[in-house]
Amino acid sequence: MHERGAGGRRRRDDPGWHDGAHAACRGIHEGGRRNDGPRRRPVSVLLADTRYWIFDLDNTLYPAEAGITRQSGLRMRHFLKDRLAISDDAEAQTLQRRYFRDYGLTLVGLIRHHGVDVQDYFDHVYDLDLSAIAPSPDLAAALAVLPGRRMVFTNSPTEHAERVLDRLDCRAQIDAIFSIRDAEFQAKPAPEAYRRLIQMHAVTPEQAVMFEDIPRNLRPASDLGMRTAWIRGDMPKHLMDGLTERDFDFVVDDLVGFLARTVAEQDWGAHT
Known part of the structure; x- marks a missing residue:
C-alpha cells in the first residue's frame, strides 16, 4: 500500500513481509496466535515501540452483539x-x-x-439503552498498563463515548476522547479527521496503532504511518473499500484477549 518509513518497516508488497509480521499476527483468534512455525514472532514484538493506542468506540471496545x-x-x-x-x-x-x-x-x-x-x-x-454493555475488568486491566497514551477516536459525540466507557468501567484508563465535534464534523474515514487527531494530541503516527471495526476507516491511518488492527466482523462490501485481511497489520477477533496477550508478552504489567 505504501512505504512505512520510520523504523525500517517493510512494504506489504515485499515478499518477505508476509513471512514475518503478517504471518505472525493475521491468525489471531480469541486473543492468541496460530503456531505458524519457527519463523513466527510474538505479536507484541511489532507493538513494542507503540506509545499511542487509538481505539474506535462502538463495536470495538465492546462486542457488536450488544446491539x-x-x-x-x-x-x-x-x-x-x-x-x-x-x-x-x-x-x-x-x-x-x-x-x-x-x-x-x-x-x-x-x-x-x-x-x-x-x-x-x-x-x-444517542438516547440509547446501554445496559447490554457489561463492565469489562479485563479490558480495564489491559488498558491500564499499555505504555503511552490511550485514546478513543469516534464519530460519535463525547457524551456517548463517556457513557460507553462508564458502562465498561474503563473511563479512568482512557486519556483522551477525540469525538466528531473535535474533528469539526470531518467523520472517519475523511483524512482530515486523522490529521486533526494527530495535531490535537501530538501523535507520532509511526508509534501509533489504531483499532477499528470498519475496515475503510483504517486506510487513512495506514496511509499516515500508523499500524492498523481490524476488529474482524461481517462487513458490507462498500465498508471493506477493496481491503482484505492482508492490508492490516493485525486481524483481531477478541480485543481483550489480544491486548492481554500483548501485555503479557511484553511484561508491561510487571512495571506498574
Missing part, C-alpha cells in the same frame, strides 16, 4: 422520518445508508444537505 449500533440505527431512521417528513421506512433507510456511505456518518450528510440541528440529532439518536 447498540442497531439500536442507534433505528433511532436515526425515526429522526429522519420525523425531521425530514419522510413517511416510508425504506426511504429513510436508503437516505441513512447513502449519507453513511458518502460521508462516513449520516449526520454529516444531514448537516450539508438539510441543515439539521446537531444537538437535536445527538439528543434523539
Whole structure:
C-alpha cells in the first residue's frame, strides 16, 4: 500500500513481509496466535515501540452483539422520518445508508444537505439503552498498563463515548476522547479527521496503532504511518473499500484477549 518509513518497516508488497509480521499476527483468534512455525514472532514484538493506542468506540471496545449500533440505527431512521417528513421506512433507510456511505456518518450528510440541528440529532439518536454493555475488568486491566497514551477516536459525540466507557468501567484508563465535534464534523474515514487527531494530541503516527471495526476507516491511518488492527466482523462490501485481511497489520477477533496477550508478552504489567 505504501512505504512505512520510520523504523525500517517493510512494504506489504515485499515478499518477505508476509513471512514475518503478517504471518505472525493475521491468525489471531480469541486473543492468541496460530503456531505458524519457527519463523513466527510474538505479536507484541511489532507493538513494542507503540506509545499511542487509538481505539474506535462502538463495536470495538465492546462486542457488536450488544446491539447498540442497531439500536442507534433505528433511532436515526425515526429522526429522519420525523425531521425530514419522510413517511416510508425504506426511504429513510436508503437516505441513512447513502449519507453513511458518502460521508462516513449520516449526520454529516444531514448537516450539508438539510441543515439539521446537531444537538437535536445527538439528543434523539444517542438516547440509547446501554445496559447490554457489561463492565469489562479485563479490558480495564489491559488498558491500564499499555505504555503511552490511550485514546478513543469516534464519530460519535463525547457524551456517548463517556457513557460507553462508564458502562465498561474503563473511563479512568482512557486519556483522551477525540469525538466528531473535535474533528469539526470531518467523520472517519475523511483524512482530515486523522490529521486533526494527530495535531490535537501530538501523535507520532509511526508509534501509533489504531483499532477499528470498519475496515475503510483504517486506510487513512495506514496511509499516515500508523499500524492498523481490524476488529474482524461481517462487513458490507462498500465498508471493506477493496481491503482484505492482508492490508492490516493485525486481524483481531477478541480485543481483550489480544491486548492481554500483548501485555503479557511484553511484561508491561510487571512495571506498574
